Amino acid sequence: MGSSANRLINRPILASVHTEAFRHNLNRIRELAPESKIWSVVKAKAYGHTLEAAFKGLESTDGFALLDIADAQWLRDHGWAGRILLLEGLFHPDELETAVKLNCDLVVHSEKQVEWLQSHQNYPGHPLNIFLKLNSGMNRLGFRPEQYREAFHRLHAARYHMHHMTHFANADQVDRLPTVGEQFECFEKAIDGLQAPTSLANSAAILWHRNMLGDWVRPGIMLYGVSPTGSFADIVRSDLQAVMELRSEIIDIQHLKKGEHVGYGGRYEAPEDMRIGVIACGYADGYPRHAKDGTPVWVASAGPDGDDVICPIVGQVSMDMLTIDLRGAPNANIGSLVELWGGEVPVDDVAQMSGTIGYELICALAPRVPVVIK
Ligand SMILES: Cc1ncc(COP(=O)(O)O)c(C=O)c1O
Structure with missing residues (x-):
């Protein structure tokens, strides 16, 4: 990818x-x-x-x-x-x-x-x-x-x-x-x-x-x-390493005008004109539907200097997609690589933002997600 x-x-x-x-x-x-x-x-x-x-x-x-x-x-x-x-x-x-x-x-x-x-x-x-x-x-x-x-x-x-x-x-x-x-x-x-x-x-x-x-x-x-x-912090202190990495891509970009909403229920309202990245990952893949706005997603090479950045989720996670705020990611494009959890985004952080524990997220990875053993 x-x-x-x-x-x-x-x-x-x-x-x-x-x-x-x-x-x-x-x-x-x-x-x-x-x-x-x-x-x-x-x-x-x-x-x-x-x-x-x-x-x-x-x-x-x-x-x-x-x-x-x-x-x-x-x-x-x-x-x-x-x-x-x-x-x-x-x-x-x-x-x-x-x-x-x-x-x-x-x-x-x-x-x-x-x-x-x-x-x-x-x-x-x-x-x-x-x-x-x-x-x-x-x-x-x-x-x-x-x-x-x-x-x-x-x-x-x-x-x-x-x-x-x-x-x-x-x-x-x-x-x-x-x-x-x-x-x-x-x-x-x-x-x-x-x-x-x-x-x-x-x-x-x-x-x-x-x-x-x-x-x-x-x-x-x-x-x-x-x-x-x-x-x-426990993982860092104990020198343990994430074994699973869940990655996807931006499959579309929306240009919202100030005051427009994104996704089911219109949970997020654009505070200004902004770009939204649409990612191919949703709750049918095992991503938690309860993830709040602000849940981190890592986007490769998308920062102002082509650096990797963390972009927050905005809007309700749906079955097959989720949406992120691309204001900090001017170089994000369709096809940009994202990490939902793994070495860049701790699954513990995603779980915390979703009212659950990492155990539940990793165990619930959906069968439809292909797994590669490295
Ligand atoms: C009997 C027993 N032993 C060990 C474990 C491993 O626990 P943990 O994943 O918290 O290390 C479990 C997991 O629930 C368990 O049920």
């Missing part, structure tokens, strides 16, 4: 996934958690980056953690011989046969799952690695502390290889309950005397609570160079 050599024949929108950035971010996690093994969390098609790209960029991980057994199958079919963790374990007992065949580790968070595993303790390939999940206060999945030890003993007696696991609700916040400290204390108490490896930390805990990492850390969002808190 941008130059005729790279120009797409069809609609000029493209997501690039940078495997070098994956490698960089994984190395950063190794530096931050040198004593721990790493489950690279690649659920939701690697947070929208494609499993293929994640596999290519993260092949030096210790394991992949995901939800869908079909994704585990994909990794095995493509040669991954290392560990795979099914983060929510079995959804149905029929999955056990495949999970064993694929040599997956299983999270166990419910009584039902314990029963399924107990009744299959002589399954060929047994014993499996089990990550028994404690509900230490998040109250989403897992055994309450008073049920945890019994579940552990039952699976241990059935000769499964046991691990302890919990998940933090607020590792990115200081003023929310339960605090990380409370959850950690609950975890320590619940597992007291039950010898087994542990897994606790998500990205926020790896960044800010390194006394609570455990034997296996479970980073997701930081692998993708996006902040757990929504603040891009």
Whole structure:
């Protein structure tokens, strides 16, 4: 895109996934958690980056953690011989046969799952690695502390290889309950005397609570160079790199007179005569419809001296297009390259201007957007 050599024949929108950035971010996690093994969390098609790209960029991980057994199958079919963790374990007992065949580790968070595993303790390939999940206060999945030890003993007696696991609700916040400290204390108490490896930390805990990492850390969002808190400053401070870059082009330019409006609902009124750039990207591509006026878009070589500039969105994002204020971009033309998010425009900033978090935007990249793995 941008130059005729790279120009797409069809609609000029493209997501690039940078495997070098994956490698960089994984190395950063190794530096931050040198004593721990790493489950690279690649659920939701690697947070929208494609499993293929994640596999290519993260092949030096210790394991992949995901939800869908079909994704585990994909990794095995493509040669991954290392560990795979099914983060929510079995959804149905029929999955056990495949999970064993694929040599997956299983999270166990419910009584039902314990029963399924107990009744299959002589399954060929047994014993499996089990990550028994404690509900230490998040109250989403897992055994309450008073049920945890019994579940552990039952699976241990059935000769499964046991691990302890919990998940933090607020590792990115200081003023929310339960605090990380409370959850950690609950975890320590619940597992007291039950010898087994542990897994606790998500990205926020790896960044800010390194006394609570455990034997296996479970980073997701930081692998993708996006902040757990929504603040891009975290990414800069932590030396992480954006992995996904969403780019498009200006496909038309409108010349508005002072007082004219742009787009559905006429949300933006031109304060003076001005140029508006129309970009081939809308909410059907995964761009947030709630992006406010002022949300940044990077435009290549469009500034007064041919420099790159940031132009603000003006007007409502529509299904296939969005519109930007070109007053600071006198050299912008039809065909100018723009970045919606990536190395130039942090997805965290777009998310903040849209009332959401970077997680949601990257995961929601629409299937119609072509993805190139670099
Ligand atoms: C159980 C579990 N562990 C780890 C992660 C990774 O979290 P993050 O993307 O915040 O690092 C998730 C993601 O939601 C999760 O559900």
